[in-house]
Amino acid sequence: MDKEMFEKGLKMRRAVLGAEYVDKSIASADDFNMPMQELVTSYCWGEIWNRPGLPPKTRSLLNLAMLTALNRPHELKLHVRGALNNGVTREEIMEVFLQTAIYCGVPAAIDAFRNAREVFAEVDKK
Structure with a gap:
C-alpha cells in the first residue's frame, strides 16, 4: 500500500464523509476487511477524488446518480x-433523483428520495 496516497485519500474521505464516520470505519476494520478499507481510501479517495478534472461537488452529484442506478x-x-x-x-439532490427516475427507473428514484429524506432528518436534528 502506498502510504502517501492512503494519507491523501484519508484526508479527502474525512472531508467528504466526516472524520467520525471514516475513523470509526477504519478503527473497526479487522484482518478480513482492512485491505478493503485501504483499497477504498487509497484508490477511490486518494487517486480518483483528488484528481483535478472535477470538483468534489460534481463528483458527489455523479455518485448520487450512480448509487441510485445501482x-x-x-x-x-x-x-x-x-x-x-x-x-x-x-434542490440539486432532488434534481439528480428526478433525472435518475427517467434513466434508472422510477422505483430506484423513489428509494433515493426516501433515503435522502432520512439523511435530511438526521442532519436537521443536529
Whole structure:
C-alpha cells in the first residue's frame, strides 16, 4: 500500500464523509476487511477524488446518480451526507433523483428520495 496516497485519500474521505464516520470505519476494520478499507481510501479517495478534472461537488452529484442506478441505499445515504458536506443543495439532490427516475427507473428514484429524506432528518436534528 502506498502510504502517501492512503494519507491523501484519508484526508479527502474525512472531508467528504466526516472524520467520525471514516475513523470509526477504519478503527473497526479487522484482518478480513482492512485491505478493503485501504483499497477504498487509497484508490477511490486518494487517486480518483483528488484528481483535478472535477470538483468534489460534481463528483458527489455523479455518485448520487450512480448509487441510485445501482440501488445501493447504504452508500447512497452516506454520499447524500457527503454531497451536503461538498456544498450540494437539497434542490440539486432532488434534481439528480428526478433525472435518475427517467434513466434508472422510477422505483430506484423513489428509494433515493426516501433515503435522502432520512439523511435530511438526521442532519436537521443536529
